[in-house]
Amino acid sequence: MSAQDDHEDLAPSSTPGYKPAGPAKSTDEYAKMDAEDESLARWKASLGIVPGATGGNASGPKVTVLTxxxxxxxxPPGKRLHLNxxxxxxxxxxKKNPVTIKEGVEYNVRITFKVNHSIISGVRYIQVVKRAGVRVDKMEQMLGSYGPHPKGEPYTKNFDTEESPSGMIARSGTYNVRSRVVDDDGEVYADWEWCFKLGKEW
Known part of the structure; x- marks a missing residue:
């Protein structure tokens, strides 16, 4: 697989008719827009869009993906597949030592992330799975739109349920995964690799 193939695999799907909104506004700027509309103000507050939410610090990455x-x-109880x-x-x-996922079971991918400043929108999680260099699966799920949490706490997103493959052929070999968190404008917030194999048990 070439670097070009990897780039295309990890590019977010285009939304028909979508056009970037132009230069991003700060949280304060969004908070002050339509300030007289009470229902809109409550909705923005639920997203963490309140004056001074960033403490005036708009440097560094907009999003930090934590886990x-x-x-x-x-x-089984006590078993955790958790990547910091x-x-x-x-x-x-x-990346070097594959984790084991039980064959033929339902599971969810869950990520936690923190919005540091600004408003993020159209953010999605993309996961491309390859085996022996050939793409066997691609998952693309929306995170949605968020502002910085008023208390600085992280957000948690559970993605749709997936089912792991099963059978002797599925259990042979290692699956290489490339994960990315990216927005509609192509800004990449996180990009990492990991591996798994399928087994009869967790």
Whole structure:
């Protein structure tokens, strides 16, 4: 697979008729827009769009993706497939040593992320799975639109349920995953790689 193929695999789907909204506004600017509309003000407050929400600090990345987790009702108590994306050693470990996912079970991908400043919109999670260099699956799920949390707390997003493949052929080999969090304008907030294999048990 070429770098061009990787770029196309990880590009967000285009939305017909969508046009970028122009230069991004700060949270304060959004908070002050239509300030006389009470219902709109309440809705914006629910997104963390309130004057001074960023404390005036608009430097650094707009979004920090904190963790990726696989969650399944079939997973034994105490078992966790949890990747801390701020831990470089753990990232390397997940890239080199595949985690085991039980075959033929339902599971969800869950991520936590923090919005540092500004408003994010059209943000999505893209996951491309390859085996022996050939793409076998692509998942693209919307996160939605968010503002900085008033208390600085992270957001959690559970994506739609997936089902792991099953069978002897599916269990042979390693699956390489490239994950990316990107918005409609192509701004990449996080990009990482990890591996898994399928087994009869977790």
């Amino acid at each position: 990726l987790e696989l969650v399944s009702p079939s997973m 994306l701020q831990d470089q050693a753990q990232l390397q470990e997940f």
